[in-house]
Amino acid sequence: MKQLTFTAEAKQRIAKYLRPGKKIVLDFDDGVGPFSAIGNCSLDANCRLIFVNQNADLHDFDERVASNIGDVWIKSEPYANIQFENQMEVRFNPKYFTMPLVSPTKGTLTENLEVVDLTEPVATEYKGTHDC
Template sequence: MNIQFSKEAKVKLAPFLSEKAVIVLDLDDGVGKYSKMGVCSLDTSFRLLVLSEEQDLSDYEAAIASEIGKIYIKEYSKLYMAEEMIFTVDQRLQVLKLGSPGGVLDNFVPIVDLRK
């Protein structure tokens, strides 16, 4: 698996990246320490979480390669993902979108900074 970022997506994410930042692609399903609510519909809902190295990553036992480094995920969330994914920016709404060659996985992926 691999995740790429468009030029515009890299610009949106840049303020959150530092040497000690850990990026998590969280399937917001109500499972885990950082997931406050699950989605009770047929939609999948992802969030990009920004954590520090010291924060608990035990719910995110897998990682996906990307040009910005490892992106941690819940192992079972791979069921919703494609081998090749890309983050782009919706030009009208200025929000991150997660897509693949097969289509859009999530039209609105918020960046949530949970560093203490």
């Protein structure tokens, strides 16, 4: 089973989002799912930590990752999941006010894990296409 660890500094940075009745999603912006309107056209990793209501439809996020802040849901598809290893860590860089997502063997997956708090469930997902 995969494990995601948040350092004490990262936990302090996101403490205001940690409330009962929320689910936590680690989203790789690939154009799949209700939080990814058009996907990421650049070659960088665009990962987001998204806090949603407990009743949000997360059918695209079908793999549970244990963490020291609660369960985190990710997509199990290989193209969205290939970067995630069994042990990952979220850190906080106070100099740049960023939260790097780090793998012990592959290094930094993203320099800044974006934090998004959605208080209402997302009703629909984007059905169109786009051209990068």
